[in-house]
Structures are given as C-alpha cells and as structure tokens.
Amino acid sequence: MSILKNKLFRILAIAFAILILAWVWVFIEEKQEFLEIDFYDVGQGDAIFIETPKGKQILVDGGPDLTILEKLGRELPFWDRYIDLVILTHPEHDHIGGLIEVIKRYKVGGILTTGVVRDTAEYRKWQRIIEQENIPIYIAQAGKVIDLGSNIKLVILHPFENLSGQEIKKANNTSIVAQLVYGDFEVLLTGDIEKKVEKALVNSANPPAGGLESDILKIPHHGSKTSSTKNFIQAVNPIIAIIQAGKDNPYGHPHQSVLDTLSDITTFITGRDGDVEILSDGVRFQVR
Ligand SMILES: [Zn+2]
Structure with missing residues (x-):
C-alpha cells in the first residue's frame, strides 16, 4: 500500500x-513576443539594453559604475549569465566604466567597438579583460549591418572610417551611431556625437534605407549643447526622445537650449524619470 x-x-x-x-x-x-529596449538610469552616463523576441541580448555602453550590474541583475533571470553582444560606442568613462565590470562578470559573445584606444588605466583594464576572456572583437564602421534574427537588424551609420588602433583623446565624435530596425520601427542610438558628426550624418552620401528618420532617438551626448542641432532632430523626426543624464549632474545636462529644440517631442530624462522601457512588435511601440 x-x-x-x-x-x-x-x-x-x-x-x-x-x-x-x-x-x-x-x-x-x-x-519575448516583443523587441525590448531599456534605457537605464545609471546616473551620469549611457546604458541601453536590447532583447529581441528570440532572446538575443545586446548591451550598448555600461554607464560609469556598478549600477549597470544592479540593472542587469533585475533584468535577467539568475541563470542567464550570457550577453550576446556588448557595444562600446566610445571609450569614455561614462560609457566604459560599468562595461568593464559587465565583461568581467558575464560571458560575452562579442564586443562591437570602433577600436579607438586610450592611454588610461581604465582602458588598459578593459583590454586586459578582453584578452583574458578571449572575447571576439568586431570593428564598427558605416555600412555594416548586424543581423539580430527575428527580422531585426542593427545598421551602423558611424564612424565613416575604420578607426581601429587610433588614439583619440576627445573621442565623442568617434562614437558608434547605429539604427536598430524592426519592420517599421526604428531606434537611433547616437553615443556622444556632436554637431560636426550630426551634420555629416544628415548630409551622408550613403544614408540608411529610410533616411535617419526613427521613432525613438537617444539624444546625443546626454543633451549637451554641443549636440542636437535643429537640422539633425528634424532629419530624425522622432516621436520619443530619450536623454540619458544623471540627476543633478555637474555638467548641467541636459542643456535648456536642447530641451527647447525638443519642446514638441515627448522627451524622457533618465535622471528625472528613471528607466525607460520600450516594447515593439515591429509596427507599433509602447513606452513603460
Ligand atoms: Zn558620455
């Protein structure tokens, strides 16, 4: 019995x-029915997490410190210690600082970078971990298209040339600019580009298929007055603008003149509004 x-x-x-x-x-x-894009509030810096409907995960920049680990810890289930692709738009502290910790603690399928080098302790640490972990490096250059599956692609628009191995101290204008495209839905990621590159993109000899026009625009350089010219904002013509800037940051980001330029566009500031999550099915999108 x-x-x-x-x-x-x-x-x-x-x-x-x-x-x-x-x-x-x-x-x-x-x-995972939707493409998900999270613009994290990581203080004064950029960190954007992308997950495709098939579960491919991409992290664009990592903010200045360990905050990104908290965000990923909340985003990913405890068994998921793998990120398919890490993108470093340019090797400045407010983008690379947290990424160093990410590539140390997570297994990473590859790193997309411009290859611009810096003579700083932080940059050497970054390189050391890449060598130790044997992470494949891919160099970003305009014209390259990364297929993320699920009919989603990442179109690289900048830098126009291969900058690999060059030491550039003011690296803002070397930033990777990429358009994430899912059907009719586009997100434009801009790193810290300034007016000069914005102008070059607007006048680009090889514009992306639908031009720069995108539903969502990550405002360049944390809303600094060095960037966001009227021409550029008009060319992108976003429905939503997102500024990644820390609360009470010492640089005064975002600048009032940029907020004025964006006055007709729904704008989120991570330092004021917190994390911004966007979901899209390739036709419509939703902000949370
Ligand atoms: Zn920055």
Missing part, C-alpha cells in the same frame, strides 16, 4: 513540476 502511495506521490510531483515548467516557458515566450 505504502509503495503504491509513494509511486502516486512521485507521479503527482513530476506532473506538478512539468506544469510549473510549462508556465515558466509560456511566460518566457510571452515576454
């Missing part, structure tokens, strides 16, 4: 476990 009871109990336990697994599976499937 007790053997029979035992068996019954085991069968029930297994059935219950299968049911739980099925629920988890449905939950994961449902969550």
Whole structure:
C-alpha cells in the first residue's frame, strides 16, 4: 500500500513540476513576443539594453559604475549569465566604466567597438579583460549591418572610417551611431556625437534605407549643447526622445537650449524619470 502511495506521490510531483515548467516557458515566450529596449538610469552616463523576441541580448555602453550590474541583475533571470553582444560606442568613462565590470562578470559573445584606444588605466583594464576572456572583437564602421534574427537588424551609420588602433583623446565624435530596425520601427542610438558628426550624418552620401528618420532617438551626448542641432532632430523626426543624464549632474545636462529644440517631442530624462522601457512588435511601440 505504502509503495503504491509513494509511486502516486512521485507521479503527482513530476506532473506538478512539468506544469510549473510549462508556465515558466509560456511566460518566457510571452515576454519575448516583443523587441525590448531599456534605457537605464545609471546616473551620469549611457546604458541601453536590447532583447529581441528570440532572446538575443545586446548591451550598448555600461554607464560609469556598478549600477549597470544592479540593472542587469533585475533584468535577467539568475541563470542567464550570457550577453550576446556588448557595444562600446566610445571609450569614455561614462560609457566604459560599468562595461568593464559587465565583461568581467558575464560571458560575452562579442564586443562591437570602433577600436579607438586610450592611454588610461581604465582602458588598459578593459583590454586586459578582453584578452583574458578571449572575447571576439568586431570593428564598427558605416555600412555594416548586424543581423539580430527575428527580422531585426542593427545598421551602423558611424564612424565613416575604420578607426581601429587610433588614439583619440576627445573621442565623442568617434562614437558608434547605429539604427536598430524592426519592420517599421526604428531606434537611433547616437553615443556622444556632436554637431560636426550630426551634420555629416544628415548630409551622408550613403544614408540608411529610410533616411535617419526613427521613432525613438537617444539624444546625443546626454543633451549637451554641443549636440542636437535643429537640422539633425528634424532629419530624425522622432516621436520619443530619450536623454540619458544623471540627476543633478555637474555638467548641467541636459542643456535648456536642447530641451527647447525638443519642446514638441515627448522627451524622457533618465535622471528625472528613471528607466525607460520600450516594447515593439515591429509596427507599433509602447513606452513603460
Ligand atoms: Zn558620455
């Protein structure tokens, strides 16, 4: 009798476990129906996390410090220690600082960078970890297209040339600019580019398929007055603008003149509004 009871109990336990697994599976499937883009509030710096409907994960910049680890810890389930692609737009502290910790603690499928080098302790640490972990490096240059599956691609618009190995102290204008395209939905990521590169992009001899026009624009250089010319904002013509700038940062980002330029566009500031999450099915999008 007790053997029979035992068996019954085991069968029930297994059935219950299968049911739980099925629920988890449905939950994961449902969550990944959309392309997700998170603009994190990481203080004064940029950090953008992208997850495709098939679960490909991309991190663009990592902010200045360990805050990004908290954000990823909340975003990813505890068993997920793998990020498909890490993108460093340019090697400045407010972009690379947190990324160093990410590539140390997570397994990373590859790094997309301009290859611009810096003679700083921080940059050497970055390089040391890449060598130790043997992470593949891909050099970003305009014209390259990265296929993320699920009909999603990342179109590289800048830098126009291969900058690999060059030491450039003021690296803002070397930033990777990339357009994330999912059907009719586009997001333009701009790093810290300034007016000079904005102008060059507007006048580009090889514009992307739909021009610069994008639903979502990550405002360049934390809303600094060095960037966001009227011409550039008009060319992108975004529905939503996102400024990644820390609360009470010492640089006065975002500048009032930029906010004036954006006065007709719904604008979020991470330091004021917190994390901004955007979901899209390739036609419509939703902000959370
Ligand atoms: Zn920056």
